[in-house]
Amino acid sequence: MTTPESRHIACAHCGATNRVPSARLQDDPTCGRCGRALLDGHPVELTDANFDTVVGKTDLPVLVDFWAPWCGPCRMMAPAFEQAAGQLKGRALLAKVNSDDHPQLSARFGIRSIPTLVRLEGGQEVSRRSGALPGGQIVAMAS
Numbered sequence: 047m048t049t050p051e052s053r054h055i056a057c058a059h060c061g062a063t064n065r066v067p068s069a070r071l072q073d074d075p076t077c078g079r080c081g082r083a084l085l086d087g088h089p090v091e092l093t094d095a096n097f098d099t100v101v102g103k104t105d106l107p108v109l110v111d112f113w114a115p116w117c118g119p120c121r122m123m124a125p126a127f128e129q130a131a132g133q134l135k136g137r138a139l140l141a142k143v144n145s146d147d148h149p150q151l152s153a154r155f156g157i158r159s160i161p162t163l164v165r166l167e168g169g170q171e172v173s174r175r176s177g178a179l180p181g182g183q184i185v186a187m188a189s
């Protein structure tokens with residue numbers, strides 16, 4: 047498989063689609079419109095407002111963690127998810143959806159238990175796992 051020379055990365059903050067040279071994906075690229083970080087190695091927060099833009103217009107695998115603040119296993123997994131985001135910086139986008147704040151997204155994906163991780167490519171779901179996963183499995187699922 048050849049590596050494309052650049053990838054489109056949608057900004058989770060303002061929705062602008064940025065073209066980032068593949069060689070620069072791990073160099074903390076910022077958004078050309080709003081100047082905020084595009085891929086800083088931390089999970090991005092997805093909402094009803096930005097979900098389709100970010101997931102549909104980012105040329106990287108996107109791993110979404112459906113979670114809620116009251117969910118013990120979700121909180122337990124959060125540090126491993128954060129760490130995986132750093133490890134996969136520039137190769138995959140890790141994202142979180144607070145299912146309490148965004149029940150419509152949860153309903154759309156038929157989320158029945160949390161945490162549930164859903165991997166999407168080009169806006170299409172390709173795999174999912176329910177239950178808290180250790181860091182290694184999160185990385186394996188996203189990469």
Ligand SMILES: [Zn+2]
Nearest residue numbers: 057060077080
């Ligand atoms: Zn932006």
